[in-house]
Amino acid sequence: MTVATETRPSLLRGLVKTARPHQWVKNVLVLAAPFASSRIAEPVVLRSAALAFVAFCCAASAVYLVNDAKDVEADREHPKKRTRPIAAGVVPVPVAFVTAGVLMAAALAVGAVASWQLLVLMAVYLAVQLGYCFGLKHQPVLELCIVASGFLMRAIAGGLGAGIVPSQWFLLVTAFGSLFMVAGKRYAEITLFHATGAAIRHSLTRYSETYLRFVWATSAAVMNMTYGLWAFELGQRTGSPWAALSMIPFVIAVLRYAVDVDSGKAGAPDDLARSDRVLQSLGLAWVVTVALAIYV
Numbered sequence: 001m002t003v004a005t006e007t008r009p010s011l012l013r014g015l016v017k018t019a020r021p022h023q024w025v026k027n028v029l030v031l032a033a034p035f036a037s038s039r040i041a042e043p044v045v046l047r048s049a050a051l052a053f054v055a056f057c058c059a060a061s062a063v064y065l066v067n068d069a070k071d072v073e074a075d076r077e078h079p080k081k082r083t084r085p086i087a088a089g090v091v092p093v094p095v096a097f098v099t100a101g102v103l104m105a106a107a108l109a110v111g112a113v114a115s116w117q118l119l120v121l122m123a124v125y126l127a128v129q130l131g132y133c134f135g136l137k138h139q140p141v142l143e144l145c146i147v148a149s150g151f152l153m154r155a156i157a158g159g160l161g162a163g164i165v166p167s168q169w170f171l172l173v174t175a176f177g178s179l180f181m182v183a184g185k186r187y188a189e190i191t192l193f194h195a196t197g198a199a200i201r202h203s204l205t206r207y208s209e210t211y212l213r214f215v216w217a218t219s220a221a222v223m224n225m226t227y228g229l230w231a232f233e234l235g236q237r238t239g240s241p242w243a244a245l246s247m248i249p250f251v252i253a254v255l256r257y258a259v260d261v262d263s264g265k266a267g268a269p270d271d272l273a274r275s276d277r278v279l280q281s282l283g284l285a286w287v288v289t290v291a292l293a294i295y296v
Contacts, residue, residue: 015099018068019061027056029151030158032174033166036157036234038294045162050112051285052157055107055122060150062103063129069096072132125153130157140206144186144215145205148178169230172222180219181269184261187212212268216261224251234293242293253282 029053034040040049067248068075075087085091101187106124111122128146137143154172156166190204190212228247233241260272273279 014090029154033159048162049158055110058103059107062100065096065100067133138202147182151178176219183216206215236275240293246289249282249285
């Protein structure tokens with residue numbers, strides 16, 4: 001009885017840890033399109049965004065479970081990843097796969113409740129991410145685009161059930177912003193490898209620091225340009241000067257983040273966002289100026 005009592009919570013904790021609920025904050029991106037369309041206060045839009053958020057939480061956690069189960073042998077040889085619940089033997093591989101299957105079914109079911117469009121988007125997201133887990137993550141360039149595409153799909157998902165079609169400039173900002181962050185993360189990883197000899201993902205052996213700098217610099221430039229086009233489009237639609245003014249904190253925030261990328265400190269973007277007070281202040285200023293442009 002004692003063994004069973006101790007084992008059950010340990011398994012549950014291991015599953016929760018592997019599902020990485022702290023990463024669910026990324027799914028707040030589903031609010032971007034409703035916010036930018038000035039319809040975020042509408043009940044039908046909030047319902048659509050909430051369902052998209054739940055669907056992506058289930059889907060992302062399922063992908064983490066599959067990824068860790070697939071890489072269990074490699075993780076056991078890694079100095080840090082060997083402590084992950086599956087690699088450490090806390091969560092058996094079959095249990096991880098079954099739990100992932102349940103979460104995928106839940107993600108698709110929630111998507112179907114919202115709209116058939118969200119259901120299709122969730123199916124595409126899962127197919128792409130599973131392809132990543134089962135081999136595409138070892139393909140340079142493709143793995144960058146796949147990770148970035150996950151953020152783009154989140155940005156699209158929030159308004160699908162309410163029929164919100166995001167601006168083409170808004171989608172380009174999201175796409176290249178995601179690529180900027182992913183390339184910056186890879187740059188930090190390869191910089192750490194060259195400095196310490198730490199183990200890295202296989203795809204990074206095909207990159208050079210120069211190439212990754214080219215990718216994130218190009219992505220940042222395109223992101224800033226398309227953001228300006230989106231801001232001018234928004235300003236023409238609303239007649240507010242705040243749309244153009246929002247470019248100031250946005251561009252400064254990108255340049256501030258680029259400093260961390262250049263120094264190899266962008267390996268964990270979420271941790272960086274939580275620790276950099278200046279970046280947080282710039283983000284808040286950007287949100288305020290965009291809100292003033294849309295709602296005032």
